[in-house]
Amino acid sequence: MGSKVKLFFPFSLVMLVGLVLPVVVMIIAGFQGMDGGFTFSNYTTIFSQNYYRMAIFNSLWISLIAGIIGLVISILGAWAITQLAERTQNILIILFNLAASFAGIPLAFSLIIVFGNAGIAKALAHTLHIGFLGGFSIYSLQGLILAYTFFEVPLGILFLYAPMKEIKKEWFEAALVLGANRSFFIKTIILPILLPNIIETFIILFANAMGTYETMYALTGNNFISIPIVIGSLIDGSLNANVPLACALATIFAAVMAMLVLVGNRIINRKRK
Amino acid sequence: MKVQRVNKWRPQLVITLIAIFLLAPIVATFFYSISTVWVKTILPNGLTFKWYGVLTADPNFIPSVIRSLLLAIAVVIVTMVAFLPVIFYANVYNPKLKEKLRYLSILPYSIPGIVLVTGLVQLYGNVAVPKIIILILTISAICLPAFYQSLNNAFMGDDFRGMFEQAQLLGDSKVGAFIRVVLPNIRAGLMVGLLLTFAAAFTEYVITNIFLTGQYQTLKIYMYRLMNTNGNAASVLTIIFFLFLGVIALILIKLVSNQKRAKKE
Structure with missing residues (x-):
């Protein structure tokens, strides 16, 4: 065997068997019926039935809101970190790394302990007669958005921290000397520099929320209708399993996400130039 | 100031x-x-503290930790053997390939676990293949972007091509030169990449649970089941899990700051 072959064989094997072939087969299978024949029916089902349209709508909506909330808080958070002492900054970055990786089942369970039907928040609301807290359900759309912020905020901070650290205090001082005030400085200098990073971070937060299955499943089982949950219920081997339909839905998902990320990259590259 | x-x-x-x-x-x-x-x-x-005793006495607890460990170790080995040489080659010899590998960073967001597992179920669902092997390869593949990014920094700065070729001139084989000359110089970056890969594989849930239909009970699958049967024991497990992630985060930060200091010197 040539050394090039030796070099690339294990790499290609892992990527083909573990990733490329399953994705290619998934795309093809989206155009097959349960019997294996060619059909568009999976796609017409998805776009014509309310259930699937609702899944798409819910996913887009929850990801948009969670992405915006996550972005706003993480802009504030990343800015605040850069203002603190170097040592504190390093500790905070550990903390946010940790918070971001806590997502999924452990996060969902912690939130159930606080906001669940037998949780602390309900007890507080009952004793202190706080109506909105008593009515708040962690298993609802609002509850899911709250849950998502627990990993969207740290993720956003981790992405925005490095570019914000690049902004030098001297620039602000120089602008002040030249007669600019604070808001003018932020609008004309800081914002254009950070905008590509802000767009990039928003796209990542949005895509991350779109693909979130574990947290949502651990909180609501198969009860909340979203793209990941519907896909999960179609492939879990139960009675109403329909793998080709799941393949079509997953293909739509992957195509939309890939397009979004690519378009985002293009905008960002143009802005950077 | x-x-x-x-x-x-x-x-x-x-x-x-x-x-x-x-x-x-x-x-x-x-x-x-x-x-x-x-x-x-x-x-x-x-x-x-009785729930701590209840959890550790549960006969399902330790085996599920071991299963997650085995899975993570297997993924780390595959990553080392299959990806490391190619990343070295792209960084040192082939900038065009490196340019292509850059697109990997889009991968985790356009193909999240729930999408990838759909393809796995469709392709391997009804075929007699050892699914655990497929699972190991798949998790390795999705860990590649993070592994690749943590190694990229390690290859900056030093003249790895010169080192690698001189070692071969002095009579080392390619593999020998790689292990003796290249590896020690990328140690910190490699450790970061392997630790991230280990943590991702250890905590993977969606693909493992759906593809193996819950039959390979890893720590996360055990955690989900426990959460629905014994909330108190599950809270203990959640705390242990949090501490585990904390230790990994601490080691990562230590490694990264050492790496930065080494680059500055």
Whole structure:
């Protein structure tokens, strides 16, 4: 065997068997019926039935809101970190790394302990007669958005921290000397520099929320209708399993996400130039 | 400098609020794990460590940790053998390939676990293949972007091509030169990449659970089941899991700061 072959064989094997072939087969299978024949029916089902349209709508909506909330808080958070002492900054970055990786089942369970039907928040609301807290359900759309912020905020901070650290205090001082005030400085200098990073971070937060299955499943089982949950219920081997339909839905998902990320990259590259 | 100190209360307030928000559920979970009973009351009825005993005495606990460990170790080995040489080659010999590998960073967001597992079920669902092997390869593949990015920095700066070729001139084989000359110089970056890969494989849930239909009970699958059967023991497990992630985060930060210091020198 040539050394090039030796070099690339294990790499290609892992990527083909573990990733490329399953994705290619998934795309093809989206155009097959349960019997294996060619059909568009999976796609017409998805776009014509309310259930699937609702899944798409819910996913887009929850990801948009969670992405915006996550972005706003993480802009504030990343800015605040850069203002603190170097040592504190390093500790905070550990903390946010940790918070971001806590997502999924452990996060969902912690939130159930606080906001669940037998949780602390309900007890507080009952004793202190706080109506909105008593009515708040962690298993609802609002509850899911709250849950998502627990990993969207740290993720956003981790992405925005490095570019914000690049902004030098001297620039602000120089602008002040030249007669600019604070808001003018932020609008004309800081914002254009950070905008590509802000767009990039928003796209990542949005895509991350779109693909979130574990947290949502651990909180609501198969009860909340979203793209990941519907896909999960179609492939879990139960009675109403329909793998080709799941393949079509997953293909739509992957195509939309890939397009979004690519378009985002293009905008960002143009802005950077 | 002194003038700026005065204004620090605002960033401090923002960070404190965010930190309290993020940590509150974990603190609550900790108190839940040491409570005798804590249902529909503001404060727990009493404190106890008995749930820690209950969890460790559960015969399913240790085996599920071991299963997750085995899975993570297998993924780390595959990553080392299959990806490391190619990343070295792309960085040192083939910038065009490196340019292509850059697109990997899009991967985890356009193909999340739930999408990839759909393809796995479709392709391998009804075929007699050892699914655990496929699972190991798939998790390795999705860990590649993070592994690749942590190694990229390690290859910057030094003349790896010169080192690698000189070692071969001195009679080392390619593999020997790689192990003796290249590896020691990328140690920190490699450790970061392997640790991230290990953590991702150890905590993977969606693909493992759906593709192997819950039959290979890893720690996360065990955690989900426990959460629905014994909430107190599950809270103990959540705290242990949090500490485990904390240790990994600490080691990562230590490695990265060492790496930065080494690059500066």
